Each structure stands twice: as C-alpha cells, then as structure tokens.
Amino acid sequence: MTQSFQFSLLATDGAARRGEVSMPRGTIRTPAFMPVGTAGTVKAMYMDQVRDLGADIILGNTYHLMLRPGAERVARLGGLHEFARWPHPILTDSGGFQVMSLAQLRKLSEKGVTFKSHIDGVVHEMSPERSIEIQGLLGSDIQMQLDECVALPAERDVIERSMELSLRWADRCKIAFGDQPGRAMFGIVQGGDDEALRVRSAEALTGLDLKGYAVGGLAVGEPQPVMLAMLDAVCPALPQHKPRYLMGVGTPDDIVKSVQRGIDMFDCVMPTRAGRHGLAYTRHGKINLRNARHAEDSRPLDAESDCPAARDYSRAYLHHLVKAGEALGGMLLTWNNLSYYQSLMQGLRDAIEAGRLADHAAALAEGWARGDL
C-alpha cells in the first residue's frame, strides 16, 4: 500500500502503454476503463458486481453530487467512498462539461460558471476553487480541473480563447488543490480540433507539473478520424511517465484505436446507458435486443463468456424483458456490457505486455465485423 500517487510504465507496444497507477486506496491497471457512477451509483449495478468485473476505479460527477445530495452532506456522512460503499479509487469530473450539457441558464465568465440546477432551479456558482473544494469534500482520489469544453465546430479564435481560459483555471485549481497526500489533480487538454492549439495546451499544462493529464473537448460529436488526429498531436506532447485520460470515450473501437495512440484511462456512459436501452456489447459487435429477430432465439449473448448475464440467459428472454420494460432487462445488459468492456481492457493490457497489440486489434475488429452469426 502506498501513501503517494505513482504511475509506472510496465511495457510499451508502439505508442501504446501498459502501466499502473498506485494510490492509497488501490492500484489502477492501465489501460483502464472507469464505469460511470454519476450520482454515486453505477446505474443498475451493485458495487460488488462492478468490482468483480475487474473495475479498479469508477467515475463520479461533481455537478450531480453537488446538487443532490450536496457535497457538504456527503462529507458529513463520511465521504463518497463510505456513502456508496466503494472503497477503491474514485475519479471525479469537475462539473464544467455537465453544466454546459445539463444545466439551465448558465453563464460562463473568468470567475467560473453560474447556472440553475436542472433538478430544482436553484442558482449555483462554481469557480475553479469551488469545484476542487467540492471534489475534496467528496473525498475524490483523482480530481479534475474545472475547464471549458468548447462546442465544435467553432472559429479558431473562439477555441483559442476557451483553451486559454481553461489553462488559467488549471493554475487556479492547482493552487486550490494544494497538497492532498495520495490524491491527484489532473489537468485537461483543450484546443478543439486545432492541432497547434492542442499542442500549446498540452505543453502549458505539462509546465504545471501535474500528476496526470486528461484530453477533453473530444467525444462531442466529431468524426472518429478527427478525434484520433488530435490524439496523434497531443500524446507526444504529454509527459511519457504520467497517465493520460481520454474523457467520455467511448465505443470498443474508439478505445482500441486510442490505446494504440497512447491513452491510458477511459470513461464512458456507453456500456451502462446503452445497456438500459436494450443494447448489448459483445465480441461479435453490438446486438439490439429490442429487435424482433431475437424473439425466439434461445442462444445466449455469448456462450463462452464467464459473465452469467452473457452466458445463462437467452436472447429471447432478454428481448422479452426489454420489450416489457422490466428492470431485470437493464440490469442484465448493463452487467453484460461492463463485463465485455472490462474483458476488452484486460485483453488490451495482455496484448501490450506480449507486444502483439496490432494483431489483437485486428482480431477484435474482425469479430465485431463478422457480427452475430
């Protein structure tokens, strides 16, 4: 058990890295996928299940938890780990992205963001300092700087001013974070779809000597080649020996291609939200259980999986549950999807260690393309 935050590179395969982040609450094996636990719960899952699937860390959201039940209340109740019964590492997003995508009437200035809660309409102000304070009250192990994620497409000068605001906020967050032993604060690289601005952001954040670096401003609807081009520009401009976290990504294919470009950590609502909407991720690709073609298909999703949700239930039953709106439908598909995502990450970690990532990526893509025979 370590009292500090340490990232070690165990192996590389091209630009891909196999590493470990060791923290007081546990070790994160990278490449890592963080299930999203927005309001202190990974929806439709018990935390023990999430852990048993191989998750080393989950994500929580400052925006949601500050509105309900409130950061001070969570602190009074012992912090988020105790509250949600997840004793392992937690990374929290800083709230800026969620304000712009969820809140009503929001105003952004040098000071921070002001917004009305989408829950009860109460007006809140969140400065970089308040975001870090909230994440500290939650007990977050990896805290994200407050940033601005500019909506694309945007004029270059708009992207530049936004990126520079986020850099000033990174500095304020570093000061506000201070010295929290065993915890880390990550900067967030911005710069839209402009490679030069992306590199400027990465280099400036590197100068702040932070514990890790996120790549933000992506997975906002841009085509995959644009996202990947930004990674090709950003990753070489970030320190080799610090973790890199691509926010909000993504599909299995996004994750593989991003790992190949040097990304270590991921989070995405895809496996959980899509699961609740009837969609299964498997090694044969996506299966939409709402489709009538499954109504009498007695096969399981994947007979070779070690996840009961994939192995023990017929597609016909899953189709029935989904069409009937039964809670068990979302539970089983979420279980299957998170199991598939964690097995995808384990496969990538093994392939990098063995120096066979290119072949492994090709085999994965072939399985997805072959579809569901």
Ligand SMILES: COC(=O)c1ccc(CCNc2nc3cc4nc(N)[nH]c(=O)c4cc3[nH]2)cc1
């Ligand atoms: C069923 O699947 C879905 O509904 C679904 C919805 C959204 C995403 C994409 C999420 N993308 C995304 N999350 C993000 C979170 C971010 N946080 C900060 N602080 N800064 C960013 O710059 C930022 C960018 C993101 N991009 C992916 C999947």
